[in-house]
Amino acid sequence: MASRERGQRVLPDGLIISAPASGTGKTTVMLGLLGAYRGRGLTVQPFKSGPDYIDPAFHRAASGRHSVNLDTWAMGADRIAGLAGAASGSDLILAEGSMGLFDGVARAGASGTGASADLSAMTGWPVVLVLDVSGQAQSAAAVALGFARMRPDVTVAGVVLNRVASPRHEALVRFGMEAAGVRVFGALPRRPSIEMPERHLGLVQAEETPELDRIIADAADFVAGHLDLDALRDAARPTRMALGAPVTATPPGQRIALARDAAFSFVYPHLLDGWRRAGAEILPFSPLADEAPSDDADCCWLPGGYPELHGGALAAATTFRDGLRRFAGTRPVHGECGGYMAMGAAIVDKAGTRHEMAGLLGLVTSFEKRRMHLGYRLARLAAPIPGQSAGALLRGHEFHYSTILEQPDIALADVVDANGDAVPETGSRRGFATGTFFHLIAEAA
Structure with missing residues (x-):
């Protein structure tokens, strides 16, 4: 029924x-x-x-x-x-x-x-x-x-x-x-x-x-x-609530270069679907295959994932790193968690080996000493990110074990947890590059 x-x-x-x-x-x-x-x-x-x-x-x-x-x-x-x-x-x-x-x-x-x-x-x-x-x-x-x-x-x-x-x-x-x-x-x-x-x-x-x-x-x-x-x-029982209209989400651009492979795959399906419903086109590329974001894109989005498990491959992916740097010279690039780390200066893996990353931001993170960061996040943007203006209020979730060794760039947002307590992982920005440790779920009403 x-x-x-x-x-x-x-x-x-x-x-x-x-x-x-x-x-x-x-x-x-x-x-x-x-x-x-x-x-x-x-x-x-x-x-x-x-x-x-x-x-x-x-x-x-x-x-x-x-x-x-x-x-x-x-x-x-x-x-x-x-x-x-x-x-x-x-x-x-x-x-x-x-x-x-x-x-x-x-x-x-x-x-x-x-x-x-x-x-x-x-x-x-x-x-x-x-x-x-x-x-x-x-x-x-x-x-x-x-x-x-x-x-x-x-x-x-x-x-x-x-x-x-x-x-x-x-x-x-x-x-x-x-x-x-x-x-x-x-x-x-x-x-x-x-x-x-x-x-x-x-x-x-x-x-x-x-x-x-x-x-x-x-x-x-x-x-x-x-x-x-x-x-x-x-x-099983019928759905109690009245159905709403199909959901769109504000896309970060009209043509979105999206990193998509085993190192970068943590993105919510409803966001991708919402971007498409809003008329955006998604252009996937693989950093692990040493691919650069498409020159036809107007923004680049690097989701979270496991870049720390592929540090050597990403450090050797010169086409990806050089292409990302050229892209960020004229167009916005945003990273979430693992994508944010890959935009930074370096990642130190659990064995203590340092791998050079894209260098769009000065962030250096380490997995040598694990520390869990877990929970909902409410962020007020101090500067725009692709698809969101300064002052926008975003709801997201953070889950990782990395430790920040260096974060010299300007803070991106004021971030609090679900209890309203301030979170030190504010994200950062430099030029057209922005990044956060939390994964965006939805814009706050």
């Missing part, structure tokens, strides 16, 4: 796949469900709650459709309603949560705290809770019951039991769930062969996973063999 709003745009029913905490296996369940339903001939639209630029690529590989981020801290309700329109023409919506179901920031942003529960309350999509039941039995029901009763505006449709040790273990857990009145959609034994790989940031890109097709196929078979797919689909 689909919900119909505003003309002919139709949305199917939806579910949110969430968990009490990170690391419980919800991504494996999400990919397995996408693959299993696709194998049944269903068209499933994936979404990702929160500021994640990794999972959407895995979702796309499993579902065959672009996954879209929906973020209640960074996005207003109208923007989320418009982005939800990506599900038009599909048979089912599956949204993957981030962290634990109720985990968000203390101070609400555009339309919530960023918690997956806020997205559930806004959309009306019930939650399927993935529980890691290793090391417990009937006590798992108390966790499920607490989550079900935490917020009256969030419906927990039931649970998936994960990392079950044995049939006896499963029977004990199910006994507790039955006593608590919690629905069980199935139980998954531990299966390390389909768990997603990790790296130094805990993040591996879809294109870097050589066994991705095998992992998705195995996950689909695994989920189909242990979960009640019909019951899960029946538990």
